[in-house]
Amino acid sequence: MYVGSCNGLFRSLDAHTGKVRWETNVRGKAPQYFFHGDVSIAPDRIVASTDVDAATGETAGVHAFDRNSGRELWKHAAGRGVKGAVIGAGSRVFVYTIAGELVALDIDSGKPAWTYPLKAPVWESPAVVGTRVFGGSTDGLVSAIDVETGRLQWQRKLGVPVNTSVRATDADVYAGTADGTLYRLSAASGEVRSSLKLDPALKPVSAPLLAAGAVLVLLADEHADYGALVSLDPALGRVNWRQAAPDKWTTSRVFESQGAVWLGDPSGGVTAYCAADGKPAWSHKLASAPIRSIGGSDEILYVGTPQGTLYALRQPHPCK
C-alpha cells in the first residue's frame, strides 16, 4: 500500500505487515509538504499530488514514483501545487492546480500535454470517461474537454459554484453545487438530465461515489464539517436514505467496501454504515485522535489520523 504524509515523505508499505518497502522524501527545504489527494496507480509507477506553503520558497505539484524502488521519475511543478486527487486514464494523468488550471500530464515524462484555465474547487478532482475529461468550477460551470487536444467540447452554466469533484459514467456526469443541489448532466452534450436539492443549508462536498447502484455524497456545513451522508438513485429521482452524523465526521471522502460505507469521527471512532439502508452496523473507537482518512481493500482497512498514525485492520463485514 502507498501512503503520503504531511512531512513530504511518500512510502510504500507491505500491506500485510506494515514494513516499509521504500520511502522517498520530496519536501526539499520546506518543513511541511503535503500529500492530500488520492493517488493514481499505473503498472510501473504511482502518481501523487502535493501542496506546500508558498512562503517556504518550495514549489509542489505532481510527482511520479517508481513502484518498485520509490525513485522519483518526474515532478511537474505547479506553484503551491495540487490538493485534490490525481486521476489517471491511459497515458495521461489529470489534476486541478491551486493556481486555477486543469492540467493533463503525460504519464511517462510528466510533461504537460495541455492546460485549460479552470477555477476548480481546489480540494477536488476532475473525471475522465472515454475521450472526455470533465471539470467543475467555482464560477458555476461544468466543462467537457477533449482528452487528447484539451479543446472544449461543451460547457454548461449551472449558475452556482460547483462544490464537489466531478464524477462520470459513460452516459452521465455528476456535480454538486454550493446551493445544496446534485446535478446529472449528459456526458455527450452537457444537457441537465436531472437534479435534486439535497439540503437547504448543507452542501455536497468531496467526490460523489457511484457504487452499489447508487450515488453516495457527503454534505457539509459552512465550516466544512461533514454532517450527513445521502444515497440517491443514479437518475437522481429520489433519496434512497439519508444518515446524519452523530456529531460530525472527519473523513473527507466516502469509502465503500463489502457493502459498507466507512466513516471516521473527531474522537477516533470508525463506523460502518450499510450501503443498502444507511444504518450503522459496526462502530469502534480506534484512536484518541480524529480519523482523517479511510481506505483499503476487501480484507484490510487502512485508517489514518492527522498526527500520522496509520492503522491496518482486518475488515469486519457487518453488512454481509
Place this chain on the structure above:
Amino acid sequence: MFARPLVAALAALTIASIQTEKPEILWQFEAGG
C-alpha cells in the same frame, strides 16, 4: 404512559443491532504528521 417503555425497548433494539466488537489490528505505523 405506555409509550415510554416502548420507546426504551426500541432504543435498546437499535443499540443492540450495532456491532462494536474490537477489530483485529494487523499493524500500526507512525508516518509522521
